[in-house]
Amino acid sequence: MEEIIKVENLTHTxxxxxxxxxxxxxxxxxxxxxxxxxxxxxxTGSGKSTLIQHLNGLLKPTSGRILLDGKDIxxxxxxxxxxxxxxxxxxxxxxxxxxxxxxYKDIAFGPMNMGLKGDELDRRIRDAARFAxxxxxxxxxxxxxxxxxxxxxxxxxxVIAMEPEVLVLDEPSAGLDPxxxxxxxxxxxxxxxxxGNTVVLVSHSMEEIARYADRIAVLAHGKVLMRGTxxxxxxxxxxxxxxxxxxxxxxxxxxxxxxxxxxIDPAVYTVEELRDALLARKKGGAR
Amino acid sequence: MLKDITLGQYFPGTTLAHRLDPRTxxxxxxxxxxxxxxxHSAWAYGLMVLTLIVSARIAKVGAKALLRGLRPVLFxxxxxxxxxxxxxxxxxxxxxxxxxxxxxxxxxAVAMMxxxxxxxxxxxxxxxxxxxxxxTDGLExxxxxxxxxxxxxxxxxMMMSIALRFIPTLIEETDKxxxxxxxxxxxxxxxxxVQRAKALIPLLVPLFVSAFRRxxxxxxxxxxxxxxGGEGRTKLHVLHFAARDYAVLxxxxxxxxGVIVLD
Ligand SMILES: Nc1ncnc2c1ncn2[C@@H]1O[C@H](COP(=O)(O)OP(=O)(O)OP(=O)(O)O)[C@@H](O)[C@H]1O
Ligand SMILES: [Mg+2]
Numbered sequence: 001m002e003e004i005i006k007v008e009n010l011t012h013t014x015x016x017x018x019x020x021x022x023x024x025x026x027x028x029x030x031x032x033x034x035x036x037x038x039x040x041x042x043x044t045g046s047g048k049s050t051l052i053q054h055l056n057g058l059l060k061p062t063s064g065r066i067l068l069d070g071k072d073i074x075x076x077x078x079x080x081x082x083x084x085x086x087x088x089x090x091x092x093x094x095x096x097x098x099x100x101x102x103x104y105k106d107i108a109f110g111p112m113n114m115g116l117k118g119d120e121l122d123r124r125i126r127d128a129a130r131f132a133x134x135x136x137x138x139x140x141x142x143x144x145x146x147x148x149x150x151x152x153x154x155x156x157x158x159v160i161a162m163e164p165e166v167l168v169l170d171e172p173s174a175g176l177d178p179x180x181x182x183x184x185x186x187x188x189x190x191x192x193x194x195x196g197n198t199v200v201l202v203s204h205s206m207e208e209i210a211r212y213a214d215r216i217a218v219l220a221h222g223k224v225l226m227r228g229t230x231x232x233x234x235x236x237x238x239x240x241x242x243x244x245x246x247x248x249x250x251x252x253x254x255x256x257x258x259x260x261x262x263x264i265d266p267a268v269y270t271v272e273e274l275r276d277a278l279l280a281r282k283k284g285g286a287r
Numbered sequence: 288m289l290k291d292i293t294l295g296q297y298f299p300g301t302t303l304a305h306r307l308d309p310r311t312x313x314x315x316x317x318x319x320x321x322x323x324x325x326x327h328s329a330w331a332y333g334l335m336v337l338t339l340i341v342s343a344r345i346a347k348v349g350a351k352a353l354l355r356g357l358r359p360v361l362f363x364x365x366x367x368x369x370x371x372x373x374x375x376x377x378x379x380x381x382x383x384x385x386x387x388x389x390x391x392x393x394x395x396a397v398a399m400m401x402x403x404x405x406x407x408x409x410x411x412x413x414x415x416x417x418x419x420x421x422x423t424d425g426l427e428x429x430x431x432x433x434x435x436x437x438x439x440x441x442x443x444x445m446m447m448s449i450a451l452r453f454i455p456t457l458i459e460e461t462d463k464x465x466x467x468x469x470x471x472x473x474x475x476x477x478x479x480x481v482q483r484a485k486a487l488i489p490l491l492v493p494l495f496v497s498a499f500r501r502x503x504x505x506x507x508x509x510x511x512x513x514x515x516g517g518e519g520r521t522k523l524h525v526l527h528f529a530a531r532d533y534a535v536l537x538x539x540x541x542x543x544x545g546v547i548v549l550d
Pocket of ligand 1: 022023045046048049092
């Protein structure tokens with residue numbers, strides 16, 4: 001697989017030279033492959049948001065490099081805006097950044113900064129709104145008159161409309177109800193599949209990551225603790241729990257059953273797989 | 288970047304200077320300032336500098352941190368010094384065109400520079416060792432007698448502490464919104480004046496919206512906890528004068544009185 005973004009020995013220290021000095025990311029290396037949906041997970045304060053703000057050059061590494069298509073993004077600091085159009089970043093609680101009179105105009109902000117006009121601009125806005133799951137009639141409303149979930153979709157559409165090669169989302173589902181979460185994530189998955197674009201999804205929830213990510217990187221204390229497919233990562237559920245992280249409920253049930261002597265493949269992590277594994281055992285006649 | 292702004296920033300610590308009652312420190316600073324403005328001779332200035340150094344040592348505040356507070360007023364210091372240097376009448380030492388430097392001019396220029404420097408660093412020492420909340424508490428308590436004159440001391444103090452409490456929050460929020468808009472290609476750094484002013488709209492609108500939202504939430508939260516102004520309100524941290532407070536007060540009062548009487 002081809003690397004689209006490569007993080008090389010990244011360290012970021014906040015507040016250098018003050019009593020509040022603190023390294024949020026320490027000597028971290030990580031690759032993002034073209035076309036994958038990478039899940040980033042880690043406990044609060046593990047450095048997820050700090051890491052992803054480096055991917056589009058909002059933060060500058062204290063040391064280390066970020067390569068986009070093999071080129072250091074800070075090689076030409078003047079061109080950092082182009083990097084931001086290629087790597088689209090949706091912040092945590094992005095609904096607080098809306099400012100225009102209508103949702104339509106707000107979504108247009110990014111593409112207009114790229115210099116787009118006319119039909120192309122309109123096409124992008126409508127496409128992005130569709131990907132984010134916004135109905136057409138909402139586009140003419142004031143963003144401040146929308147519900148929290150709708151506002152968030154407007155904000156996400158505002159980044160998708162720039163048609164970035166990599167879409168990075170920082171906890172897009174935080175603070176939504178379960179149904180809103182699922183809908184939003186389904187939309188993101190559909191976008192990923194239809195466009196074939198690279199997506200980096202940051203999340204607190206193991207369940208979410210387990211369901212949507214092709215590959216997972218687990219962060220703890222500013223470092224990458226584990227990386228691999230969901231299957232590989234969750235089969236090491238014990239280590240995750242030791243590192244103070246959550247594991248999907250299914251993995252927890254499977255771990256407990258295993259502890260009680262039931263032989264279940266450690267790689268099982270979805271409800272369906274666990275069900276099949278249990279049924280298979282039942283048919284097999286053991287217990 | 289925005290975080291680098293120091294608003295007389297508090298450095299947490301446990302030194303004697305940190306543990307003093309905020310009222311003591313406020314009064315001490317007032318004494319110190321009165322002292323500064325009554326200094327005339329070199330020994331008096333020397334005494335003032337010595338007091339500052341000893342106090343800073345006790346508070347474990349480095350010279351660098353103290354002098355950093357001077358940066359924003361450097362221009363004013365230089366300006367005052369130059370004005371005094373050239374425009375004080377007296378025994379002329381040097382002339383060029385309309386400019387002349389007098390012995391008295393040099394003396395006043397140096398004295399003014401010393402005064403402003405001591406004034407600023409002295410107050411900075413106060414804010415470095417006293418949290419904003421303690422400061423307002425101390426101020427409220429010191430201004431309490433004004434209540435008799437119907438000055439809304441409590442309300443003013445509450446407004447001040449809320450404002451102080453929300454400055455870092457607002458700075459953080461500004462930083463965040465700025466980053467979010469930059470991620471959408473906003474450019475705050477280039478272009479002419481009009482363009483730059485226009486570029487601020489995507490920053491200011493969300494900032495105001497969120498400030499109003501916060502104010503609303505805070506008001507609701509305060510009402511939910513039955514806040515009804517200062518009437519009959521007690522404090523969580525009651526201010527107490529300890530022996531060390533009396534000692535420090537005595538020293539600073541002596542300093543001020545000494546300078547006034549002897550110099
Ligand atoms: N602007 C900042 N200034 C100083 N310290 C910061 C700043 N932003 C983050 N930190 C610190 O860096 C560490 C990592 O923060 P970061 O926001 O990257 O964590 P996170 O993994 O995104 O957490 P969460 O899941 O809560 O969003 C934290 O300890 C935080 O206190
Ligand atoms: Mg975060």
